[in-house]
Amino acid sequence: MTTPTRLNTLIIGSGASGLAAAVFLHRLGVKDIAIYTDGLQRGTSLNAGSDKQTYYKLGLYGAEPDAPVLMAKDLSAGGAMHGDIALIEAAASPLTFANLVHLDVPFPHDEFGQYIGYKTDHDPKRRATSCGPYTSREMCLSLTAEAKRLNIPIQENRIAVELLTDKGRCRTTGAIFINTAQSAQGGQCFEIVQAENIIFATGGPGGMYADSVYPVQHTGSIGLAFEIGAQAANLAESQxxxxxxxxxxxxxxxxxxxxxxxxxxxxxxxxxxxxxxxxxxxxxxxxxxxxxxxxxxxxxxxxxxxxxxxxxxxxxxxxxxxxxxxxxxxxxxxxxxxxxxxxxxxxxxxxxxxxxxxxxxxxxxxxxxxxxxxxxxxxxxxxxxxxxxxxxxHNNGGLAADLNWESTNLKHFFPIGEVSGTHGVTRPGGSALNSGQVGAWRAAQAIALKYQEKTINDEDFLAQAKESHQRFSKPRPATPPAPSDWREDRLILQQRMSRAGAFVRTKEKAVQARDEARKQFIAIKNYDLTALTDAVAIAETIRNRQFCLAQVYYLTAIIEQIEKIGSRGGAIVIDPENGAHIHPALPPHWRLKPENTAWRQKVMLCQPDGDGNPVITWQDCRPVPTTDGWFETVWKNFRETRRSL
Ligand SMILES: Cc1cc2nc3c(=O)[nH]c(=O)nc-3n(C[C@H](O)[C@H](O)[C@H](O)COP(=O)(O)OP(=O)(O)OC[C@H]3O[C@@H](n4cnc5c(N)ncnc54)[C@H](O)[C@@H]3O)c2cc1C
Missing domain, CATH: 3.90.700 (Flavocytochrome C3; Chain A, domain 1)
Known part of the structure; x- marks a missing residue:
């Protein structure tokens, strides 16, 4: 095992959100940081696009009135979203948008400097803007240039294969990576990073589906966080x-x-x-x-x-x-x-x-x-x-986070961007990109204000890292060797999710798929990885295991949705016995279970029990906060609390 690299903040992922977090941290004076990524050319932000790829922010044009509370209400109007998070996403949107403008992202404005907008889905005002088909790519290119200008270290060809925690799983302490540019001989490809804080910006779960418009360069890694017990929110809500x-x-x-x-x-x-x-x-x-x-x-x-x-x-x-x-x-x-x-x-x-x-x-x-x-x-x-x-x-759900985008149950761990589940049932088009920038800003502020001290005990960390590393590198003669082609397992798991976890849902298929995912997870967990001689194959085999675990979580949430909620958002539930007929020319089993709208007032949480099985709980949505709007009060509170977020 190599000697650990020590950092204040490790940023995993170089999409628009991870890059923004690195830039914000550096500007706030947190310079002991590095971005670890499987590649600057990878991820959704750099490679995805659409007709007119949308960015959502507070209105900055013309005479139409707009304000953070109005935007927060629209962000959370679809239900199952916390109003305070919506207010933060609204309030910080002009600020993080301005950051992109200053970095030369070509958002259009008129000769008076008004940033023109248009209406997008679930948007009653004209808050949406765009740089054309590749808005998120433009963002990535500008943010990468800025990160390089600031000399922020960017380690490419690094795939995170395990997150490390303290013994009690109360906080994260670092991560194990595979350096895919290194030989797998003698475990040379493994690298350990000890970090006070982790910004987890690994994107949505695109690699989990066979039918996917996530770019082929993107897979996602939410399963890494499930392995350490991170709480998730609204996993069943996808687009x-x-x-x-x-x-x-x-x-x-x-x-x-x-x-x-x-x-x-x-x-x-x-x-x-x-x-x-x-x-x-x-x-x-x-x-x-x-x-x-x-x-x-x-x-x-x-x-x-x-x-x-x-x-x-x-x-x-x-x-x-x-x-x-x-x-x-x-x-x-x-x-x-x-x-x-x-x-x-x-x-x-x-x-x-x-x-x-x-x-x-x-x-x-x-x-x-x-x-x-x-x-x-x-x-x-x-x-x-x-x-x-x-x-x-797109996945509206993801890992649960608080108002600073810190995990709700793992301290020092900040899921931001698409891997973070801040959205509810629906969201205005473009709010995903805004949320990634705002999450990056809030997480960077929180780290700068409260997490700059070193609190990890080096010896404890080393012992923990050694134990984890041994799990990868120890031969297991009694168990089957990992298959030489990891793509076979990947295809099986992807087809399963597109069959049972996409936009048409039935209880029977979802339960069967969850059980199959669990079986495949156990099988892959028992593979003897030492049979593999290629670093990429080892990393992708471990990713397959994490995808299977992620599917167990997602399908558990989907089963809960099927049973309790019915059809809503981006998915319908088929109930051949009692559902409502959809269209006379469809086969007779096509009967739709209607939505029970009472669940729009709640966020669905998912977290493992003591045996590692995901358990669903429900949390009432917090409303959009109302304040007295009095300057002196806000100023006083600001002065008193700024140093203790
Ligand atoms: C076709 C399409 C159109 C879209 N259109 C819009 C739109 O119009 N408006 C909008 O707001 N949103 C849109 N979205 C969604 C939006 O693009 C994404 O939510 C956003 O780009 C995600 O950014 P991110 O930084 O969270 O993740 P990503 O950009 O996906 O970056 C993730 C990063 O993590 C790295 N990574 C992952 N796992 C690991 C690991 N284990 N180790 C190391 N590195 C790892 C990846 O390589 C990558 O660098 C669209 C998405 C798609 C697919």
Whole structure:
């Protein structure tokens, strides 16, 4: 085992949130820090995008009134979100936005310096802004440049494989990494970091699903935190939507508004336009496709409504085993532009797309870069149909944190960004990126104010680290060797989650999947890792184990949702016996369990019991705080409490 590196704060992950935390810490004078990441080129922030990738913040344009409490109410309007966290995300949003502006992230403003906004999902005001399809990439590039300018050490090729705690599991003390650039011979690839504080910025659980629009460069590591007993919140609340699968991209906005054909192909190569089964006429079908462009994510509240299309795609692909495509090459023979409804015709006409003789020609008129984007990834929409699926995109839940983004049950451990579960059932588009920046700011402030002293006993730490390290490096002759290709286990676990833990949920499938995940977890835990000679294979095998554990947690939360809550947010629950019928042309078992709205007032928590099994508890949502708004009172409190957050 190598000698531990000692730091005040270890930042794990180099997405937009981890990078921001490092920059804020440095500015606040906490300079004994380092970012450890599996790579600056990895993660969601650098690699994901969409039609117009959104950033949400307090309104900074025109005459429309806005204030932190108004924004907090909108952030938490979907329910299951704490109002005080929403208020912090709202209040700090202009500040963290300004930080990005100062770092040259190109958010558009007018000649008076007003930052223009537009309305996004669940947003009654025009708080959303964007730098185009790659807002989070722009953020990452600027933040990385700043971190480098400040000489903040960035250790790449490091995959965290275990978090270390004190004996009582009251706090974190460090982490074990695999350096994938090192040989696995003699355990040389293992590195130990002792850290007073850990900023855990490892992103969402993208690698847990087969059907996923998280970039291929991102997997996530929430299971690391479950292994040390970290409490989680709202794990069942995730977002799913239609995306292309050969190049992972949301087919939202223009991709729908130009009215592509939805076709499916069976294993004999027989093609059909399956949406026709569900609509009385072609214009009705096309008007529904148009609407889908505005309402991209699957939403239980849009069933019946625009989210029926996601269900029809699911039935065709998952239940009937046919591959589904979007086809931009031609219109159906009975296509008649004048038969479309007024809204669709007006939009296409105003955009100059009404003259297009095919969906592709309309797309060229409406949004030509949308075609080039696929072209740049080797896909020619003029000659080939685009394979699609309903894909996992974002987890609203994650690790539970307090008002400083410190874990609710592990001191010195700060989950920020998507791995932190601050959101509720729904959230305004763009609030994920805002939350990551605000969490980074709050965590950095808390560390600067209260956690700069060294409190870890070096000997205790070393003993603990040795014990953990031995678990990886000790041969286990009696147990099966780890398979040489970790991808086999990964595929099994990913397919399981897309089958049972995505947007269509049934109790039977979820329980079966949870039990399978537990079995696979135990099997992988018992692998003899010394059989592996490649550092990447060791790290990814350990990740598989953590994903299985994460699935046990997520599926436990999903089972609770199925039993108590019913259909809400980004998922529906199917109850073939007692549910409400959804659509006459769907198979008879498609009956929806309605939502019990009483649960919107509560946050679902999940934490292991003494045997390591996740247990669900419920917590009442804290309201958006109201204060007397008197300057002298706030100033006095500020002076008295600032040094003791
Ligand atoms: C297609 C798509 C579109 C989206 N659009 C929007 C939008 O319009 N608006 C919005 O607000 N949000 C959007 N999101 C969500 C948003 O992009 C993410 O929530 C956000 O970028 C996550 O940032 P992060 O810093 O938390 O994590 P990431 O950017 O994912 O970074 C995680 C980091 O942790 C590293 N890491 C992970 N595990 C380990 C480990 N074990 N050891 C070492 N390093 C590790 C990764 O390599 C990476 O550097 C979208 C997401 C997707 C997939």
């Amino acid at each position: 799913f939507g239609l995306a292309s699968t050969n190049f992972r991209w949301n087919v939202s906005g223009s991709y729908m508004q130009v009215l592509p054909r939805f076709i499916s192909v069976d294993d004999q190569g027989v093609t059909r336009e399956f949406l026709r089964d569900y609509f009385p006429s072609l214009p009705d079908l096309l008007n529904a496709v148009f609407l889908k462009g505005y309402q991209w994510p699957f939403a239980a509240g849009h069933v019946p409504g625009s989210s029926l299309i996601d269900i029809f795609v699911y039935v065709e692909s998952i239940e009937r085993g046919r591959q589904v495509f979007l086809d931009y090459r031609s219109d159906p023979p009975d296509f008649d532009f004048n038969a479309l409804n007024q809204e669709t015709r007006d939009y296409l006409t105003k955009s100059g797309a009404h003259l297009g003789k095919t969906p592709l020609q309309r797309l060229a008129a409406l949004n030509a870069p949308a075609i080039s984007l696929y072209h740049d990834h080797g896909i020619d929409l003029a000659t080939e149909p685009l394979p699609i699926a309903i894909c996992a995109q």
